[in-house]
Amino acid sequence: MKIRPLGDRVVIKRLEAEATTKSGIVLPGSAKEKPEIAQVVAVGPGGYVDGKEVKMELKADDKVFFSKYSGNEVKLDGEEYLIVKQDDILGIVED
Amino acid sequence: MKIRPLGDRVVIKRLEAEATTKSGIVLPGSAKEKPEIAQVVAVGPGGYVDGKEVKMELKADDKVFFSKYSGNEVKLDGEEYLIVKQDDILGIVED
Amino acid sequence: MKIRPLGDRVVIKRLEAEATTKSGIVLPGSAKEKPEIAQVVAVGPGGYVDGKEVKMELKADDKVFFSKYSGNEVKLDGEEYLIVKQDDILGIVED
Amino acid sequence: MKIRPLGDRVVIKRLEAEATTKSGIVLPGSAKEKPEIAQVVAVGPGGYVDGKEVKMELKADDKVFFSKYSGNEVKLDGEEYLIVKQDDILGIVED
Amino acid sequence: MKIRPLGDRVVIKRLEAEATTKSGIVLPGSAKEKPEIAQVVAVGPGGYVDGKEVKMELKADDKVFFSKYSGNEVKLDGEEYLIVKQDDILGIVED
Amino acid sequence: MKIRPLGDRVVIKRLEAEATTKSGIVLPGSAKEKPEIAQVVAVGPGGYVDGKEVKMELKADDKVFFSKYSGNEVKLDGEEYLIVKQDDILGIVED
Amino acid sequence: MKIRPLGDRVVIKRLEAEATTKSGIVLPGSAKEKPEIAQVVAVGPGGYVDGKEVKMELKADDKVFFSKYSGNEVKLDGEEYLIVKQDDILGIVED
Numbered sequence: 001m002k003i004r005p006l007g008d009r010v011v012i013k014r015l016e017a018e019a020t021t022k023s024g025i026v027l028p029g030s031a032k033e034k035p036e037i038a039q040v041v042a043v044g045p046g047g048y049v050d051g052k053e054v055k056m057e058l059k060a061d062d063k064v065f066f067s068k069y070s071g072n073e074v075k076l077d078g079e080e081y082l083i084v085k086q087d088d089i090l091g092i093v094e095d
Numbered sequence: 096m097k098i099r100p101l102g103d104r105v106v107i108k109r110l111e112a113e114a115t116t117k118s119g120i121v122l123p124g125s126a127k128e129k130p131e132i133a134q135v136v137a138v139g140p141g142g143y144v145d146g147k148e149v150k151m152e153l154k155a156d157d158k159v160f161f162s163k164y165s166g167n168e169v170k171l172d173g174e175e176y177l178i179v180k181q182d183d184i185l186g187i188v189e190d
Numbered sequence: 191m192k193i194r195p196l197g198d199r200v201v202i203k204r205l206e207a208e209a210t211t212k213s214g215i216v217l218p219g220s221a222k223e224k225p226e227i228a229q230v231v232a233v234g235p236g237g238y239v240d241g242k243e244v245k246m247e248l249k250a251d252d253k254v255f256f257s258k259y260s261g262n263e264v265k266l267d268g269e270e271y272l273i274v275k276q277d278d279i280l281g282i283v284e285d
Numbered sequence: 286m287k288i289r290p291l292g293d294r295v296v297i298k299r300l301e302a303e304a305t306t307k308s309g310i311v312l313p314g315s316a317k318e319k320p321e322i323a324q325v326v327a328v329g330p331g332g333y334v335d336g337k338e339v340k341m342e343l344k345a346d347d348k349v350f351f352s353k354y355s356g357n358e359v360k361l362d363g364e365e366y367l368i369v370k371q372d373d374i375l376g377i378v379e380d
Numbered sequence: 381m382k383i384r385p386l387g388d389r390v391v392i393k394r395l396e397a398e399a400t401t402k403s404g405i406v407l408p409g410s411a412k413e414k415p416e417i418a419q420v421v422a423v424g425p426g427g428y429v430d431g432k433e434v435k436m437e438l439k440a441d442d443k444v445f446f447s448k449y450s451g452n453e454v455k456l457d458g459e460e461y462l463i464v465k466q467d468d469i470l471g472i473v474e475d
Numbered sequence: 476m477k478i479r480p481l482g483d484r485v486v487i488k489r490l491e492a493e494a495t496t497k498s499g500i501v502l503p504g505s506a507k508e509k510p511e512i513a514q515v516v517a518v519g520p521g522g523y524v525d526g527k528e529v530k531m532e533l534k535a536d537d538k539v540f541f542s543k544y545s546g547n548e549v550k551l552d553g554e555e556y557l558i559v560k561q562d563d564i565l566g567i568v569e570d
Numbered sequence: 571m572k573i574r575p576l577g578d579r580v581v582i583k584r585l586e587a588e589a590t591t592k593s594g595i596v597l598p599g600s601a602k603e604k605p606e607i608a609q610v611v612a613v614g615p616g617g618y619v620d621g622k623e624v625k626m627e628l629k630a631d632d633k634v635f636f637s638k639y640s641g642n643e644v645k646l647d648g649e650e651y652l653i654v655k656q657d658d659i660l661g662i663v664e665d
Binding site: 335360 | 416431432433435437438445447448466467469470471472473474475
Binding site: 036051052053055057058065067068086087089090091092093094095 | 571572573574575576577579581612614618619620621642644645646653
């Protein structure tokens with residue numbers, strides 16, 4: 001099963017943060033900050049959203065920074081995803 | 096009796112969540128989270144809503160994720176429904 | 191006397207809820223939930239409201255679900271009515 | 286002296302509520318609810334208000350229901366008036 | 381020195397309220413209500429304000445009712461003025 | 476160094492208030508009210524701001540009243556400035 | 571790795587504040603105010619944002635004042651950046 005986002009929405013999945021601090025200590029789960037970088041899983045079609053034309057600038061597999069606390073968390077087949085509006089994507093991480 | 100939603104509204108019905116945890120323990124009613132997935136029951140005609148044209152992208156029987164706490168709960172013939180705006184539908188679950 | 195609503199407003203009247211629970215116990219007035227279904231009494235002319243054209247989709251005698259806490263309660267000739275905006279009407283109940 | 290309202294504003298005057306309850310008891314001033322019905326005293330010219338064209342649908346002497354807590358109370362020659370926006374008028378009471 | 385208001389702003393000056401109650405008792409300063417009527421001192425040029433065209437409908441010396449708590453109090457040459465938006469002027473008092 | 480404001484922003488500098496009361500007592504720093512009048516230091520180019528065309532009506536050296544609590548305080552070369560939107564300027568003080 | 575901001579967003583990096591007070595005392599980290607000046611690192615493409623055309627007026631290496639508490643902090647390769655909307659940039663510091 002997969003999620004097809006509507007309008008200007010984007011499905012993203014948080015990338016696992018490194019569970020090791022700079023000093024080399026392995027952190028238990030609860031001490032890890034939620035990772036700030038996510039990977040784009042699916043991109044809505046854009047078009048007219050709230051009366052304004054939105055062109056989608058993202059594609060699947062983009063690594064992105066997203067606005068904290070934005071979007072809705074959903075679970076599908078035991079996996080957690082975030083569904084956010086494209087406007088909640090701050091920027092794309094490039095190599 | 097049935098509900099004919101107005102404008103960009105959609106009538107949805109929550110799908111029963113599996114009442115069994117991964118460990119196989121059966122949960123009593125109060126311990127179950129409200130299911131996050133719903134089935135579309137009826138779709139409004141769209142058209143001009145708040146001065147903006149809205150095209151309906153959903154159809155009856157679509158399985159959808161919806162924005163928590165959105166919409167209004169109504170009861171008809173003993174059944175509970177949610178009436179939400181199409182914009183509160185996050186995405187469609189596809190096989 | 192009657193009320194002629196302005197713009198995109200609609201006069202509705204709550205339909206009496208059944209005062210009997212499933213178990214057959216008759217509830218006194220204060221224990222009854224306010225009914226969620228109302229009957230349309232009068233419909234405003236629509237037209238330009240807040241700079242946007244509104245087409246009225248309701249007619250007198252429609253049975254409707256309406257958004258809780260919306261609108262203003264008024265009393266005329268001892269009868270209670272609600273004056274709501276058409277956008278507070280969620281959907282029409284059909285047989 | 287009189288008040289000439291600007292834009293989409295309307296000057297209204299509350300109609301005296303009957304100071305007698307159904308049981309025939311005469312209520313002292315403080316126990317009376319503020320009347321919900323008012324009479325239109327003067328109507329602004331309408332025109333462009335906040336960038337939107339507003340057509341005035343009211344005329345002097347109309348009896349109207351108005352949105353509670355809306356508008357500004359003013360006093361002129363010892364008389365109390367309310368200056369409200371036309372959009373705070375819910376409907377016209379007709380015989 | 382004088383104040384030239386910008387855009388759709390208007391400089392007004394509160395008119396002294398009668399410092400005598402109906403019973404003839406002279407009230408000390410702190411017991412007097414702030415007067416609700418003001419005199420227009422200067423009127424901005426109007427034009428495009430927040431992307432919307434505003435036509436000024438007031439002129440110097442108009443006596444006006446204004447929306448309580450609106451605007452900014454300023455002091456010039458020891459005199460107190462209020463700078464309000466034209467939309468905070470409720471109506472003009474006419475003889 | 477100097478600040479070039481963007482869009483419809485204006486850099487202003489508070490004018491020193493007279494540190495002497497009417498009674499001739501010299502007030503210590505903390506007892507002085509922040510002055511309400513400022514001098515324009517630099518004016519942004521205007522143009523399209525938030526989708527709306529803004530024409531700048533101010534020029535350097537104008538003495539202005541500004542809306543209290545508006546804008547952002549910044550420090551450059553030890554001097555304090557306020558960067559405000561032109562719409563936070565209430566009026567120009569003229570001789 | 572680098573961040574490519576979307577729409578009207580700008581990536582900025584706070585410039586180190588002088589860690590010495592006027593009196594010559596070296597301040598420990600926690601006593602230092604967060605610097606108010608930042609350097610532009612990357613500029614989004616602008617274009618239509620929320621239905622309005624935005625033209626980017628900034629370029630990399632501009633020194634800017636920005637609105638406190640605006641934007642989102644992100645970390646990349648151990649370095650801290652702020653991603654803000656161009657409208658949160660108050661002005662450019664010029665020599």
